[in-house]
Amino acid sequence: MKAIIAINRKIASLIFFLFFSTLFISACSSGGSGGKPGQPSTKFPNIDNPGSTSSSGSSSAGSSSSSSGSVVTEEEVAIAITELALNAIESYDGPQIDPPTEGIAASNVALLNSIPASASRTSETVKPGPCGGQIKTVTTVTMPDRLGVIFPYTTNSESTYSNYCSGNHLINGKFWLDGEYTSESSYTMTWSYDYTFTSKTTNDAHRYKYSQYCVTQNNNTTCEDGTWYRSTYGSSYRLHNSSVTKSSSNTYEISGSVVISDSRTNTYTLTAKNLSLCDNGRLGTGTIELTLNGSLYMRIEFTSCGEFTYYADGNSWVYSY
């Protein structure tokens, strides 16, 4: 279905392109001012296959195509990459934390399914913090409807931290745990959090966004982890295997790999240089480049605290915020 939508959009895009190119041929070929600040991109690359980029004159089509998952706008990618870089810097600058994790551990599903419901389990669990606040966890387990048969099952839980007091910090934010179990030794597990740690003494706040995706096959586990970003259209992006360094002039360099979680076929290499933070928490200088198999896919340049310019496929746009 997604493929059909993508093909139809490509045909529609081609028609639009032929029509509008006769009127605005100079604008489309200049590669310097394709978009207005703050407006969606007019390009719709297939992120899994950058070479198959097509053009369109409809910005609304760009928005809807983003929600289909595998086709996203360059603007969405540029925003995501910027946010991933900011997350990485924030985590780098923040204090080392031992993030709390809540949710039903895999081994406990069998335990819970061995207990008769002579009382009822709430889908919500509220756990008070040792020095105030609370964690509210909502967990859903879907499993076969026969006793003694555990697999396959899925477990999804979301924990909300509300001024949860832990040591010297107050924690606000969310933790998610999603697991799919096909057997006791083969399963996938994704956990993510988006926490803001606030120091009770200095009132400094640091935000941590982190996720880990692990695949276990026959008890052999491999994991990818890193910071994450979810677009307003629902697409997920992860920066993993990242490394952040900070220079004496307070600029940052980042290297890592970017994965779009809804299509894991391509992993882009991210390289960021000379990034500096503005007072408004945005990036004010530096560049971020995204490459696939050595070929540049996107370049983002930060020249002020209120906007950035991104280049892809020979075109460029300005995004303001």
Added chain:
Amino acid sequence: MKLKLLLLLILFAKSYLVYANPEASIEIATRSLQYHEQLDDKIFVNEKGKAHQATIQYRKFLSPSWHLNVQSQITYGTLDYEGQTLLGTPLITETDYRLGNIALQIQYAHSTQFFTVFPYLKISPHYWSRKVLPTEHTAAVRISRRWWEMDAGIILHKPLINHWSIQFETHWGISAGEKVMFDYTSSGFAKKSADSNQGNFWGAGICVAKQFQSPWRLTTGYRLHHAHWGKSDTVIFDHPTMLSLFEPRNRLKNAEIFIGLSTRIQ
């Protein structure tokens, strides 16, 4: 004249002494029980079965009109359990059922031309234990409750011929102060208890009695009892896994056939 007055006093005293003799009774019953647990108007635990019951009672006649009853009752049995696990997988097993209570009842006798009316008030502490028995795939759990019942009732007693009598009884009351104990120790959890919302109950019964020439009286009859309880508070466990439990809204229906023997203590 003095002799007449003395005779009257002796007769009155004798009649009072007859009332003043306490009465002891024992009763056995077979109970048919049906227990439901309900959440969001959906019944997810259903227990049915028979239980045995034994009751002993001591009645003190404070005056010809005021009677004080002290009663102790124990019920036990095994019920069929049809429910589910905490994750919703259907489960069929059995439940061991134990119920005990002690009751203090004060009643007033008011005679009319056709029958005697006994309005009464009763207060009784209760204990109830349900142990869901383990299966190949599930562990045992025990839920026990303690609570107080206070009820008001009325008995209509009608003498028949040949020392037979019949009586009808109905009562209504509330249960309060309930504590629910969750015993999931067989699954590695600690015991924890929670307060429960109050409940209410009502009952009705019919009883036929035969008074023999001796101090013995034989009784038999049928009783119905329906009780409802509200949802309990939630208890939270954090080991071996995070788990929060509560006793959902529940209902117990009880019908019993009983036979009893009572005697005046000389």
